[in-house]
Amino acid sequence: MxxxxxxxxxxxxxxxxxxxxxxxxxxxxxxxxxxxxxxxxxxxxxxxxxxxxxxxxxxxxxxxxxxxxxxxxxxxxxxxxxxxxxxxxxxxxxxxEELISVDPALRLQAPKRDHPLPGVLHRQQIGRILERLEEDASEGSPIAVRNRAVVELLYATGIRVGELVGLDIDDLDADRRTLRVLGKGNKERTVPFGVPAAHAVDDWLRRGRGRLVTELSGPALFLGARGNRMDQRQARTVVSELLEALGDTASSGPHALRHTAATHLLDGGADLRAVQEILGHSSLATTQIYTHVSVERLRNSYQQAHPRA
Missing domain, CATH: 1.10.150 (DNA polymerase; domain 1)
Known part of the structure; x- marks a missing residue:
């Protein structure tokens, strides 16, 4: 206004x-x-x-x-x-700054925030998305090859979409399979990723990026169709369309992949503090919401499967 x-x-x-x-x-x-x-x-x-x-x-x-x-x-x-x-x-x-002598907001309170559980995809849903991306990439379109690498990396690392599009080629350590990520507050962290994501990114670098690169590209890891750095809007559109095409989830946008990566890590036995470091959370309390997600998923599975739930 x-x-x-x-x-x-x-x-x-x-x-x-x-x-x-x-x-x-x-x-x-x-x-x-x-x-x-x-x-x-x-x-x-x-x-x-x-x-x-x-x-x-x-x-x-x-x-x-x-x-x-x-x-x-x-x-x-x-x-x-x-x-x-x-x-x-x-x-x-x-x-x-001594602009005031008494802080009037010391006793200011507001309604407690709602903390809805984040949307999480099942492993089968992730599998369907990645299978579709692999099929599209096999046709050779550089955009399809890029999209596969983008989604594989988002799911493998749980990084934010802003962190993903800010990546430069030099931030990628292919031998160690790690990324150097600049997160909130300009805090830098190192994030690992797995073999499938490594293959997808390597495929993008070998037969995708070179076909889009222009003088505008600079060191950007991921490029748009015109050769400039891929922006957040483009990445969000890619992921949103894939999730919408699933037809059986209310999850939307790249953050759903971040939620899913964190939850699957904890479901698989990852240490909470390790997940905090991977996600770049400054507070462990922020990461703990994913333990609630896992418990909720466990409860739902129990209620569906146990005859006397």
Whole structure:
């Protein structure tokens, strides 16, 4: 929503300083910075409408009414929780910078976020997808060869789609079968992958990439049809169309492959901390949702199979 009037000068200056703090000291991604700043601006425009012209005048009641107005507007609990967290981060920063003397968000609470279990594909569904991709790749189209390598690698590693399209050829260690991945917060990690993914990527490099490469390609591992680096939208489309074609899953998008990879690793006996490292989670609690997925799958299997379930 575009605001007709600008923020008061001192409030606007605080937003720009907070933006620089996120970009510089915290090294947040462009997407994260944009979301944080949008949330803070929403809060401050609401506060301005209540007569606030400087941060010291910001009170807990204003913060609560801001969240309440959005809840009444139908905003999800997940978004409300995120916006409350942003407000707390902003006022905590303002306190450290001595822009305020009391943090008004210390007692700010928002509805607890829903944590729905992520969609997970069964092994048979993954098998059907990969068989189709292998058949398509056998016809020799460079795009089909690429798509097979993309999906094999997403499932083998559980990396995010943004991490996948950001890969350069030099990030691939074919001998060790590992990837050097730049994740959230510019944190680098090494992720292993298996033999099928190695074969698919090697096939792409041997008989796919060279047919698409142009002066725009640079070192990008995966390319679009015009030779430039493959973007996230293209990767999402590839995976979404494959999942839709299955006809027997509500899962959609590349993140379903990330969820599936994590769950299959844990189902196979992988250590939780090893999976945390592979996925690039900063907190083990984030990875633990996949143990809940596995337990839920176990419960469903039990109820379907046991005569006295």
């Amino acid at each position: 575009v605001q007709e009037n600008p923020l008061p000068e001192r409030l606007d200056r605080s937003v720009q300083d907070f933006r620089r703090y996120l970009e510089g000291e915290r090294a947040r991604s462009v997407h994260t910075v944009r979301a944080y700043v949008a949330d803070v601006e929403s809060l401050l425009y609401f506060a301005t409408a209540e007569g606030v012209v400087d941060l010291p005048a910001l009170e807990l009641g204003t913060l609560r009414r801001w969240l309440g107005s959005q809840s009444e507007g139908g905003m999800s609990r997940a978004t409300l929780s995120r916006r409350a967290a942003t407000a707390r981060a902003f006022t905590s920063w303002a306190l450290r």
